[in-house]
Every structure is written in C-alpha cells, then in structure tokens.
Amino acid sequence: MGSELLLLSNSTxxxxxxxxxxxxxxxxxxxxxxxxxFAPYALADYDDYTAKAQTVFEPLGIxxxxxxTQEKPQEALKEAKALFVGGGNSFRLLKSLQQLNLLExxxxxxxxxxxxxxxxxxxxxxxxxxxxxxxxxxIVQPDSFASFxxxxxxxxxxxxxxxxxxxxxxxxxxxxxxxxxxxxxxxILGMREGAWLRRSGQKLYLNGTVGARLxxxxxxxxxxxxxxxxxxxxxxxxxxxxx
Amino acid sequence: MGSELLLLSNSTxxxxxxxxxxxxxxxxxxxxxxxxxFAPYALADYDDYTAKAQTVFEPLGIxxxxxxTQEKPQEALKEAKALFVGGGNSFRLLKSLQQLNLLExxxxxxxxxxxxxxxxxxxxxxxxxxxxxxxxxxIVQPDSFASFxxxxxxxxxxxxxxxxxxxxxxxxxxxxxxxxxxxxxxxILGMREGAWLRRSGQKLYLNGTVGARLxxxxxxxxxxxxxxxxxxxxxxxxxxxxx
Numbered sequence: 001m002g003s004e005l006l007l008l009s010n011s012t013x014x015x016x017x018x019x020x021x022x023x024x025x026x027x028x029x030x031x032x033x034x035x036x037x038f039a040p041y042a043l044a045d046y047d048d049y050t051a052k053a054q055t056v057f058e059p060l061g062i063x064x065x066x067x068x069t070q071e072k073p074q075e076a077l078k079e080a081k082a083l084f085v086g087g088g089n090s091f092r093l094l095k096s097l098q099q100l101n102l103l104e105x106x107x108x109x110x111x112x113x114x115x116x117x118x119x120x121x122x123x124x125x126x127x128x129x130x131x132x133x134x135x136x137x138x139i140v141q142p143d144s145f146a147s148f149x150x151x152x153x154x155x156x157x158x159x160x161x162x163x164x165x166x167x168x169x170x171x172x173x174x175x176x177x178x179x180x181x182x183x184x185x186x187x188i189l190g191m192r193e194g195a196w197l198r199r200s201g202q203k204l205y206l207n208g209t210v211g212a213r214l215x216x217x218x219x220x221x222x223x224x225x226x227x228x229x230x231x232x233x234x235x236x237x238x239x240x241x242x243x
Numbered sequence: 244m245g246s247e248l249l250l251l252s253n254s255t256x257x258x259x260x261x262x263x264x265x266x267x268x269x270x271x272x273x274x275x276x277x278x279x280x281f282a283p284y285a286l287a288d289y290d291d292y293t294a295k296a297q298t299v300f301e302p303l304g305i306x307x308x309x310x311x312t313q314e315k316p317q318e319a320l321k322e323a324k325a326l327f328v329g330g331g332n333s334f335r336l337l338k339s340l341q342q343l344n345l346l347e348x349x350x351x352x353x354x355x356x357x358x359x360x361x362x363x364x365x366x367x368x369x370x371x372x373x374x375x376x377x378x379x380x381x382i383v384q385p386d387s388f389a390s391f392x393x394x395x396x397x398x399x400x401x402x403x404x405x406x407x408x409x410x411x412x413x414x415x416x417x418x419x420x421x422x423x424x425x426x427x428x429x430x431i432l433g434m435r436e437g438a439w440l441r442r443s444g445q446k447l448y449l450n451g452t453v454g455a456r457l458x459x460x461x462x463x464x465x466x467x468x469x470x471x472x473x474x475x476x477x478x479x480x481x482x483x484x485x486x
Contacts, residue, residue: 012412044425044486089422121413132382137419138375139426140484141388145381158413163406169255169436170364170401176380179332182287183382193412241383243287 001113002201003150004029007127008120009157009191011087013209019056019120021194021209027060029118029198030082035063037070037080041096042088042122049086067102077105080115087121087157090134094126095142107148113201117150121157124191128154129238133180133188135173151199152238154180159190159213174221181217185239188215195226204231244356245444247272248393250370251363252400252434254330256452262299262363264437264452270303272361272441273325278306280313280323284339285331285365292329310345320348323358330364330400333377337369338385350391356444360393364400367434371397372481376423376431378416394442395481397423402433402456417464424460428482431458438469447474 006029013021030036036057040049050066057064064084067073077083083106085093097103109115119127125134130145133154162172171179177188191197194209205228206212212224224230249272256264273279279300283292293309300307307327310316320326326349328336340346352358362370368377373388376397405415414422420431434440437452448471449455455467467473 010412014412044422089419092422092426130384132384133380135380135413137423138377138381138388139419139423140375141373145384158411160411160413163408165406165408169253169257170378170403176332176382179287179335180380180382183335 003110003199004113004116005110005127005150005197005199006116006118007124007155007197007199008118009124009159009195009208010193011120013194018052022196025196025198025207026118029116030062033082033116034061035065035080036082036084037067037076038064039067039083039085039093039097039102039123041068042086042090042093049088053084053086073100074102074105077102077109077115080109082116082118085117085119085123085126087123089139090122090125090131090136091138091140091142093122094131094145094147095140097126097147098143103148107150110148110150117148124155124157127151129186130154130240132184132240133177151204151234153187153189153233153236155197156188156190159192177215181215183241183243185217185242187233187236187238189213189224189230189233190215190221197230199234202231202234204229204234206230246353246393246442247356247359248353248370248440248442249359249361250367250398250440250442251361252367252402252438252451253436254363256437261295265439268439268441268450269361272359273305276325276359277304278308278323279325279327280310280319281307282310282326282328282336282340282345282366284311285329285333285336292331296327296329316343317345317348320345320352320358323352325359325361328360328362328366328369330366332382333365333368333374333379334381334383334385336365337374337388337390338383340369340390341386346391350393353391353393360391367398367400370394372429373397373483375427375483376420394447394477396430396432396476396479398440399431399433402435420458424458426484426486428460428485430476430479430481432456432467432473432476433458433464440473442477445474445477447472447477449473
C-alpha cells in the first residue's frame with residue numbers, strides 16, 4: 001500500500017457550492033471511511049470553518065472532526081484514517097502545523113498507506129515539498145517553508161492566465177512561476193480552478209472539470225488535459241535552491 | 244536630520260516607460276547627488292537589471308552603480324549618499340540583503356539622515372518592518388521576514404481592487420490584507436500603481452498620479468488621495484503576531 005491523495009486546486013468553483021464540483025471524487029476517495037479529521041488552521045475562525053465543511057460531509061454520513069477540538073491533535077492523527085486540510089492562508093496553516101508537530105506523523109502515516117490525505121488550495125500546497133508556489137500573502141512567519149512533501153513536485157493552486165483586459169503591471173502568475181524556476185529546479189503543476197490530482201500509490205492522474213499547465217526549468221510550459229496519467233512526475237528529481 | 248525616503252508603489256505605469264511617471268519626484272529626491280547605488284537583487288540577472296535602470300539615471304548625469312559590482316557592498320553603503328532598491332521578487336531580495344549583511348548598515352545610515360533610500364515595488368516593501376504584505380511568491384526562504392524597517396507600518400505595492408469581470412475564486416487583495424490584520428495589529432497602506440510616499444524626517448506625504456487605501460484592524464478601510472499628509476502614520480504602534 002502506498003500514498004492515497006486527493007489534491008483539489010480549490011474548494012469552490014464559480015457558481016457552485018463549497019466542494020460541490022468534486023463530490024463524486026471525494027466519495028470515491030473516502031470509500032467506506034466514516035470519520036475524517038479536518039485541519040482548519042488556514043483560516044482564523046476554526047469553529048466556523050469546521051462547521052462549514054461539516055455541511056458537506058455530514059449528509060454523506062461522514063463525521064468531520066476539527067483537529068482543533070482535540071486535546072492532542074498529533075495523537076488523534078496516529079489513529080486517523082483520513083485527513084482533510086482546508087484552504088486559506090498557507091503561511092498561517094504551515095506555522096500551525098509546525099507548532100503542533102503534525103508534519104512528521106502525517107507524512108509517515110500517509111506514506112505507509114495508513115492515512116488518506118485530502119487537501120484543497122492551501123491544503124493542496126501543503127502536500128508539496130514546500131509552500132514556495134503558494135499565491136498567499138506571508139502574513140505570519142513559519143519556522144521553515146518545508147511542508148508535508150507527499151509528492152516530489154510543486155503545485156500552484158488557482159492557476160490562471162493573465163486577463164488581457166487588466167491594466168496591471170505587477171507580475172502575472174506565469175512570471176511568478178518562472179521566477180520560482182530561476183531559483184529551483186523543480187516541476188510545477190499550475191492547476192486551474194476545478195482541477196484535482198488523484199494519487200494512488202505510484203499512480204497519479206489529473207482529473208476534474210478543467211486542465212492544468214506544467215512548468216519546468218528551461219522548457220516551454222505544456223498543457224495537461226483532465227484525465228492525463230502524470231505518474232512520471234512522481235519520479236522526477238526536485239532540486240531546491242539551484243540557481 | 245532624519246530619514247529621507249521615496250517609496251514608489253511600482254516602477255512602470257501602464258503606457259509609460261520605466262520610472263517615467265515619477266521622474267520629477269526622483270529628481271527632487273536626489274537633489275545634487277550624482278552617484279546612486281542600485282540593489283538589483285530582486286531579479287535574477289543583476290547586470291541586465293542595472294543596465295535598464297542606468298538608462299533612466301544616466302541622462303540626468305547621475306551615475307548608477309550596481310551593488311553587485313562592488314567587492315564589499317556593505318563598505319560601499321557606508322560611504323553612499325543614495326540607495327535605490329529595485330523591484331522584483333521580495334523573498335529573493337530579502338534573502339540577498341540578509342546574506343550580504345546590508346540590513347543594519349542601511350537602517351542606521353538612513354535613520355541618521357546620511358543615506359537617502361528610494362525603492363520601487365519589492366524595494367518599497369523592504370522599507371517596511373517586514374515583507375509580510377508583499378504580493379510575491381515565496382520562491383526562496385529568507386532567514387527572517389524582518390526587513391529594513393524605515394517606516395513603522397506596512398505597504399502593499401501594486402494595490403488593486405478586484406475586477407468584477409473576473410471569474411476567480413482565490414482571495415482578492417482586500418481578503419489577503421484582512422488576513423494580515425487578523426494576525427497583526429499593524430496599519431497597511433495599499434498603494435495603487437502610480438502612487439508614491441515621500442518621507443522627510445517626521446513628515447510623510449502620499450503623492451503621485453493616483454491614491455491609496457489605508458487598512459487598519461477592526462476599522463473600515465479608507466481612501467487616501469494623492470497629496471495627503473500621512474505624518475501621523477509614523478507615530479502608530481506596530482504589533483506583529485497579535486491574534
């Protein structure tokens with residue numbers, strides 16, 4: 001048994017309700033698991049965020065338990081079968097995960113096939129080796145940018161092409177990802193809103209309602225359609241801080 | 244004598260050339276100074292970036308010297324009268340400034356009134372206490388988020404309202420700044436492209452072709468017009484990591 005991951009670019013597709021676009025993928029992913037732990041640390045109000053997520057899971061007969069309600073979140077995760085890490089601010093999320101000492105226990109249990117990991121947006125970024133391709137503002141300072149590292153490449157959630165109507169001189173998303181590649185020799189999958197990745201052991205597929213764009217150092221970026229087998233990305237070397 | 248600062252939201256306004264919109268402010272700021280040091284560390288190609296900046300300063304009879312061409316940049320700054328910190332990626336810029344040990348020497352000399360500091364975009368962010376309100380991607384990991392701290396509040400460069408035509412579910416700029424205020428009790432000036440701040444001792448003015456938006460914790464954000472005296476911002480307390 002290997003890692004079982006469901007990594008959503010985002011939680012809410014325009015015109016749909018929270019997680020609605022990915023419900024069938026979530027049900028397939030969880031199978032007969034009836035209890036999921038929820039990491040709400042990316043937003044400020046943990047109770048409110050957990051209650052929102054519960055409205056999606058409870059109608060499926062799945063109990064969603066906020067990790068913040070547990071006296072010892074690390075102990076809870078040692079027994080958990082599934083973890084959902086919600087979106088929000090990646091820096092705030094990573095800082096909390098570090099302070100609570102949750103990175104190593106999750107990594108070990110996911111890699112052992114004992115814990116299923118589902119993320120959306122910032123929660124998907126956390127599955128990468130680092131948060132270096134987040135879109136979020138660095139509102140707090142984590143000890144390190146290293147995150148769960150459940151895949152060996154980076155994801156850019158909410159990936160979007162620049163709007164040609166916009167009169168804005170700041171960097172486009174593509175500019176930012178190219179800056180990342182100047183400093184790091186690591187592939188980045190720019191996942192559009194509505195896309196998700198499903199890893200099952202050494203198999204990895206892009207799925208969802210839209211595609212993604214793959215960026216690699218000194219290569220033209222390429223379009224990846226929904227349904228594509230991306231298992232080869234699991235074997236790519238990742239070299240950070242390689243100027 | 245106190246600090247002399249010129250902090251541009253951005254270097255290039257739509258439809259104009261590099262720094263063109265701010266030329267008169269730059270000339271007023273530099274006065275009869277004929278040599279300016281340039282910190283090109285926010286972009287990958289230092290020579291290329293310095294050459295671009297030189298095309299603006301040299302026609303004014305001002306010599307622009309890339310700090311990267313100096314064997315000992317810290318020593319050069321001990322004699323410098325003016326420093327221009329260019330835009331690009333704030334994380335890359337701050338990491339370089341830390342590695343070269345330039346933060347303290349610049350802070351001391353600016354506060355003593357011996358060194359004039361001019362920044363654009365990421366260079367303007369560096370003048371704040373931290374880089375926590377940058378828009379940039381965290382492509383490399385600096386040792387700390389603390390930056391020059393030449394003003395006691397934060398700036399968000401390239402500030403922009405969301406485009407109502409855009410179908411994008413990621414956070415707006417306003418969302419991101421509100422997340423910052425959830426974690427930190429520090430004022431943020433969202434400076435639109437074309438705006439700049441001019442500090443002279445204990446006087447601080449917003450100038451430029453457009454205005455700015457001021458965000459404070461538990462207050463409605465307010466519009467600030469070009470020409471406004473913002474000296475009172477220099478006396479506001481800044482409390483980071485205040486949940």
